[in-house]
Amino acid sequence: MPQTLNGNKAGFSIIEMLIAIAILAMALTALLGMASFSLGIQGLVRQTTQADNLAQEAMEAVRSIRDNKLRLRMPIALKIPATSMRITAGIFLPVRKV
Numbered sequence: 051m052p053q054t055l056n057g058n059k060a061g062f063s064i065i066e067m068l069i070a071i072a073i074l075a076m077a078l079t080a081l082l083g084m085a086s087f088s089l090g091i092q093g094l095v096r097q098t099t100q101a102d103n104l105a106q107e108a109m110e111a112v113r114s115i116r117d118n119k120l121r122l123r124m125p126i127a128l129k130i131p132a133t134s135m136r137i138t139a140g141i142f143l144p145v146r147k148v
Contacts, residue, residue, distance in 0.1 A: 062070075
């Protein structure tokens with residue numbers, strides 16, 4: 051190793067440089083591995099969110115169909131005479147007698 055006039059080392063040796071490069075390469079490999087894992091998880095989360103939204107939309111459609119069927123059957127369930135009430139778009143309106 052080169053030495054200065056007072057006996058101190060003047061710089062890095064080739065072995066020190068190789069060790070530093072190896073440590074840096076291991077650190078970068080770990081970071082790239084974590085980035086790759088993160089991207090995979092991001093895709094999974096996106097698919098899970100989309101599936102959740104589609105399931106929620108399907109449940110709302112089923113509830114809407116169920117509620118509309120119940121609304122149309124209400125006069126029978128409440129035993130309201132058909133002559134005194136009529137259904138218009140799910141709303142009960144009194145029938146005017148003329």
